[in-house]
Amino acid sequence: MVLETEAAVKKEAGVDKKSDEEYRQQLTELEYVVLREGGTERPFTGEFVEHFESGMYACKACGAELFSSDSKFDHGCGWPAFTEPVGKKTIQYVRDSSHGMERIEVRCAACESHLGHVFNDGPMPLQTRYCINSVALDFSDGESA
Ligand code: FE
Secondary structure, three states: OOOOOHHHHHHHOOOOOOOHHHHHHHOOHHHHHHHHHOOOOOOOOOOOOOOOOOEEEEEOOOOOEEEEHHHEEOOOOOOOEEOOOOOOOOEEEEEEOHHHOOEEEEEEOOOOOEEEEEEOOOOOOOOOEEEEOHHHEEEEEOOOO
16 A cells, blocks of 8 residues: 555645635736636747756746756747656646637646646657746756756
């Protein structure tokens, strides 16, 4: 039997969440609109669009590690693009039919904050392109990527 810590169980059950008030205090207005209301930053405005240093990108809302710089590529679309997340359980996928499009929304699995969308026009062999808002991410450099 594998025993998990109570924190891990709570996280798994999705109870490890901050209150709306905490998010409002922690995040800037734009970060809040993107992460907590599913908004999108304007293209080519985010700090990580042209950012290609070695390191790890984490969720701005909860700190969970999401994408390694190893998976980052320049798609030219105005938002950071990644081929894959760091772990299989890192991302929550939600069908999004808004704005007259059929898209797959990606959220942080740990805190369910909105990150962006995933498309199937990425580079071979995976062909996935995670199109992520810069303001939804925190970057820390290092060799651990
Ligand atoms: Fe998160």
